[in-house]
Amino acid sequence: xxxxxxxxxxxxxxxxxxxxxxxxxxxxxxxxxxxxxxxxxxxxxxxxxxxxxxxxxxxxxxxxxxxxxxxxxxxxxxxxxxxxxxxxxxxxxxxxxxxxxxxxxxxx
Amino acid sequence: xxxxxxxxxxxxxxxxxxxxxxxxxxxxxxxxxxxxxxxxxxxxxxxxxxxxxxxxxxxxxxxxxxxxxxxxxxxxxxxxxxxxxxxxxxxxxxxxxxxxxxxxxxxxxxxxxxxxxxxx
Numbered sequence: 001x002x003x004x005x006x007x008x009x010x011x012x013x014x015x016x017x018x019x020x021x022x023x024x025x026x027x028x029x030x031x032x033x034x035x036x037x038x039x040x041x042x043x044x045x046x047x048x049x050x051x052x053x054x055x056x057x058x059x060x061x062x063x064x065x066x067x068x069x070x071x072x073x074x075x076x077x078x079x080x081x082x083x084x085x086x087x088x089x090x091x092x093x094x095x096x097x098x099x100x101x102x103x104x105x106x107x108x
Numbered sequence: 109x110x111x112x113x114x115x116x117x118x119x120x121x122x123x124x125x126x127x128x129x130x131x132x133x134x135x136x137x138x139x140x141x142x143x144x145x146x147x148x149x150x151x152x153x154x155x156x157x158x159x160x161x162x163x164x165x166x167x168x169x170x171x172x173x174x175x176x177x178x179x180x181x182x183x184x185x186x187x188x189x190x191x192x193x194x195x196x197x198x199x200x201x202x203x204x205x206x207x208x209x210x211x212x213x214x215x216x217x218x219x220x221x222x223x224x225x226x227x228x
Contacts, residue, residue, distance in 0.1 A: 035214035044202055044218035045153070056216065088153055092212040096168055097143075099153035 002027055002091050006100035012108040019076040021103045023089035028069045030093030036065055036074045039102075040085045048087075049074060081107075110134035110217045112203045117222030124193050128222055130186040130203030138181040141206035143215065144188050146199035146224075156201070157188065161209040171197075193226045200224075 003026045013019055023034065032052035037045035047056040049065035052072055062077045076083055084107050089100040116128040128144070143158035157177040159165045165177045176189040186203055201222050204215035 033212075033214075037215075044221055045215075046218070047214060047216050050207075050214040050216075090153075090214060092214055095166075095212060097155040097212050099155075101152045 001096055002029065002094050002098050004089055004091055004098055004100035006087075006089060006103045008103060009101075010104045010106060012106050013079055014108045015079050015081055017079050019074075019079055019083070019105055021074040021087055021105070023067075023072040023074070023100050025070045025072075025091060027094075029072075029091045032068050032072075033091060033093030034065075034067070034072045035090045035092065036063075037088045037090065038083075038085050039088065045088060076105075079105075110205070112205065112217055112219035114201065114203050114219045114222035117201065117224050119225045119227065120193055121228050122194055122226055124226070125189070125191045126193065126224060127190070128188040128201055128203075128224070130188075130219055132184045132186065132203075132205075135205070137179075137184040139209060141209060141211070141213070142179065142186050143204050143206060144177065144186075145202045145204050145215070145218075146197075147202065147221075148199045151199075154199075158206070158212070159186070160211075164210075190224070193224075195226050198224060198226045 005024045007022045034052045036049040039045040053065045064075050086102045088102050111133045113131045141160045144156040157167045174192045178187045203219040205217040207213040
């Protein structure tokens with residue numbers, strides 16, 4: 001199965017700063033089938049990005065995704081207070097679907 | 109508005125059984141595949157099982173032979189029958205909507221989660 005490794009484990013930034021989160025796969029992900037989710041305490045994950053770079057419905061344009069092959073990135077251009085949460089990547093290009101272990105984005 | 113509502117989470121002893129249900133509203137249920145994804149603090153998010161819009165089910169190796177996933181398109185409801193439960197099945201189980209009829213996809217809607225706790 002494809003293992004996804006997210007880095008860093010924790011990212012400490014201030015509102016207004018730029019956040020860059022990484023997701024690396026152990027093998028190339030077919031058709032760049034990578035999604036990103038945001039999870040806040042006590043809530044289910046929420047879809048942000050799919051197909052590596054397509055924003056889901058209602059997601060602000062400060063969120064963007066990029067990458068191909070084995071390396072993918074989620075960028076938040078200017079952090080808002082509501083963006084501090086845990087972020088997960090997922091690959092759905094090969095069975096079984098797998099997730100990264102998450103990056104915690106915390107307020108500095 | 110799309111809603112996925114899980115029920116059936118509970119505390120159960122090792123070796124026991126439990127059935128989760130997921131009632132769905134707000135979209136044409138029969139046109140989409142569905143999955144169950146579980147989450148633990150230690151292992152993170154793990155895909156458990158999926159079912160196509162036509163009812164073909166598939167499973168993670170960790171639950172194959174113990175869990176059975178099914179759907180009733182007439183009731184817009186998804187099920188997960190869990191047998192021979194073990195401690196490492198303890199997790200929050202999410203019902204999730206796929207974005208196509210057949211095959212793996214990203215998940216555009218998630219339920220609120222159902223807690224399954226397996227302990228003696």
